[in-house]
Amino acid sequence: MSGRSSPRAKYYRGSTDGRRPLGHDPLAKVRAAYDVVVIGSGLAGLTAANVLGKLGHRVALFEQHYNFGGLATWFKRRGGHVFDISLHGFPVGMIKTCRRHWTLEIAQRIVRLDSIRFDNPQFRFETAFTRADFTEKLVGVFGAERSRVEEFFAHLRAMNFYDANRETVAEVFERFFPGRNDIHRLLLEPIAYANGSALDDPAIAYGIVFSNFMSSGVYTFSGGTDLLVGLMRAELERNRVELFSNAEVERILVENGAAVGVVVGGREVRAGAVLSNASLGTTVQRLVGPGHFEASFAQGVSAVRLNNSSCQVYMGLTEGATIPFVTDLLFSSSRERFDSRSLCDFHGESRTFSFYYPKTRPQSERYAVVSSTNANWGDWAGLSQEQYEREKAKLAADTLRELERHVPGVTSKLDHVEVATPRTFGFYTQHPEGTSFGTKFEGLEYSLKLHEQVRGLFHAGSVGIIMSGWLGAANYGVIAAAKLDPYLAGLATLAAAKGR
Amino acid sequence: MTQDEVIIAIKDIIAQIAPDEDLTNLEMDVRLREQIELDSMDFLDIVMELRKLYGVQVPEKDYMELATLAGCVKYLHPLLEKKPLHCAQGAPIS
Ligand SMILES: Cc1cc2nc3c(=O)[nH]c(=O)nc-3n(C[C@H](O)[C@H](O)[C@H](O)COP(=O)(O)OP(=O)(O)OC[C@H]3O[C@@H](n4cnc5c(N)ncnc54)[C@H](O)[C@@H]3O)c2cc1C
Numbered sequence: 149m150s151g152r153s154s155p156r157a158k159y160y161r162g163s164t165d166g167r168r169p170l171g172h173d174p175l176a177k178v179r180a181a182y183d184v185v186v187i188g189s190g191l192a193g194l195t196a197a198n199v200l201g202k203l204g205h206r207v208a209l210f211e212q213h214y215n216f217g218g219l220a221t222w223f224k225r226r227g228g229h230v231f232d233i234s235l236h237g238f239p240v241g242m243i244k245t246c247r248r249h250w251t252l253e254i255a256q257r258i259v260r261l262d263s264i265r266f267d268n269p270q271f272r273f274e275t276a277f278t279r280a281d282f283t284e285k286l287v288g289v290f291g292a293e294r295s296r297v298e299e300f301f302a303h304l305r306a307m308n309f310y311d312a313n314r315e316t317v318a319e320v321f322e323r324f325f326p327g328r329n330d331i332h333r334l335l336l337e338p339i340a341y342a343n344g345s346a347l348d349d350p351a352i353a354y355g356i357v358f359s360n361f362m363s364s365g366v367y368t369f370s371g372g373t374d375l376l377v378g379l380m381r382a383e384l385e386r387n388r389v390e391l392f393s394n395a396e397v398e399r400i401l402v403e404n405g406a407a408v409g410v411v412v413g414g415r416e417v418r419a420g421a422v423l424s425n426a427s428l429g430t431t432v433q434r435l436v437g438p439g440h441f442e443a444s445f446a447q448g449v450s451a452v453r454l455n456n457s458s459c460q461v462y463m464g465l466t467e468g469a470t471i472p473f474v475t476d477l478l479f480s481s482s483r484e485r486f487d488s489r490s491l492c493d494f495h496g497e498s499r500t501f502s503f504y505y506p507k508t509r510p511q512s513e514r515y516a517v518v519s520s521t522n523a524n525w526g527d528w529a530g531l532s533q534e535q536y537e538r539e540k541a542k543l544a545a546d547t548l549r550e551l552e553r554h555v556p557g558v559t560s561k562l563d564h565v566e567v568a569t570p571r572t573f574g575f576y577t578q579h580p581e582g583t584s585f586g587t588k589f590e591g592l593e594y595s596l597k598l599h600e601q602v603r604g605l606f607h608a609g610s611v612g613i614i615m616s617g618w619l620g621a622a623n624y625g626v627i628a629a630a631k632l633d634p635y636l637a638g639l640a641t642l643a644a645a646k647g648r
Numbered sequence: 649m650t651q652d653e654v655i656i657a658i659k660d661i662i663a664q665i666a667p668d669e670d671l672t673n674l675e676m677d678v679r680l681r682e683q684i685e686l687d688s689m690d691f692l693d694i695v696m697e698l699r700k701l702y703g704v705q706v707p708e709k710d711y712m713e714l715a716t717l718a719g720c721v722k723y724l725h726p727l728l729e730k731k732p733l734h735c736a737q738g739a740p741i742s
Contacts, residue, residue: 199696203699203700241689244689245689248693309688623689626689626692626696627692630692630695630696630708631707631708633699633705634705634706634707634708637705
């Protein structure tokens, strides 16, 4: 999976079909030293780099992939197809984050989805995905007591990260709606797709994310991920952040207990501080090396559990073909009862369909549908190439059959169908086990404390469920930048004192 | 800046971050988050604005010092004493 097979050809471009050496040196313009090096261009890395650049620091960002954006990405295929990977929906808070830390133009392109639907053996309806509408559904469709529903929402909203309360999602659900598997499904299924939340995870992580969505529904970026990342790059350049793609960081340099730079493409680049947007485990175990941490910390990081990965099926309609408006986001399942683990089943019965109409990319007239399922690395990792192709074909066929149920006749309008698996996500992000949503809850604490172990080393990226998803990752970038900035000021004061 | 001006400076920043909040009757000793809608990201933005406008660096371990207006004055006045008051985005001070 890594490109370190040949020592001489250092720079690669490629896909899961294979990597090939690059014709040019992607690091030709790199300087010897920066104030900050950011490793990885996920939304956390990009946002941190932008905030730090705006504060006047000299920032270099290295991304191993040829594209920027991390999982916030897209790809194009012959026939004019464009597919978005993780543009299904995020909470309204993204507008505020983009207005303050990106640009007004980016913030203004964030629009609310028009429609969200559930379709499963327990219930079928359209919802605004807000507290008000969920309350109506819980009372009107599920027959829950209104006061109970109000109490449930109030309980989630009041949850505070600093509380020691470690109740699980399942415990909270049972307390408020005992034995109501259908209600549990309504409340958790969408969030499980959004960030890998499961019934046995701490309720706090679920509560924060669910409340964020319930405040005003689900939002998307009008213009597509390609436009978003393009606008972000332009803003980064305005803030003099130097961006390098095809540039894999191999090592973080540590001297006297402090991060002082990186080795990228075989070259040393020095920096006052290093911010890693690579996964937590990779950062500690591979990029820094466990020897630079207290043994208990390094062991703690190894024990942090990862969130699940994903499978997706990308379905592009032929140019000129259309479908009527069905919904924007469809939580579809033929499974009788809900449990969060089964959402990851190999060839399971549950998936979400995201429908992309011309409104998604007002500049184009094309339609596409992307189906997403949660998935386990273990089910896909060990397959031979032949088995792998067979299982991918089965996933595509099952998905098309389900889609046909919701949009009769759609299959005949498609001229591109492609499948991504945990292997694909692992390849493009280098995240262990292709994790889509970083780590489980316990990862957050380690991520936040990295710089207490190695001075000047910071992490920002999907951890702890709370910090994953577009909003969580972008906000974590801001949080990390706010911590890193005073550290750099301290270094400057120290240098000035020494110089005197 | 005098202590009173530190309060003006802080309120001015909050007004930018939470434009819909009424800041006229804020209590000095009650947590800001109990008086107005401020989430933890808003709070961080206050810290970042202090940095941008006045070059004041508040390390993470001191975030709690800024929980109330009185705390802000106590913590920030020594850091802002020698700096002139000006307002976020150049808005006039009323
Ligand atoms: C299928 C799918 C659907 C999703 N749908 C949604 C959705 O609808 N809404 C939502 O809010 N969220 C969604 N998410 C989650 C969301 O996309 C992620 O949580 C978020 O984008 C992660 O951002 P990040 O900053 O943590 O890092 P990532 O996006 O994971 O990026 C990390 C970056 O670091 C780079 N990197 C790693 N190691 C190195 C190295 N050594 N050197 C250089 N670069 C390196 C990687 O290549 C990558 O670009 C989805 C995720 C998946 C997989």
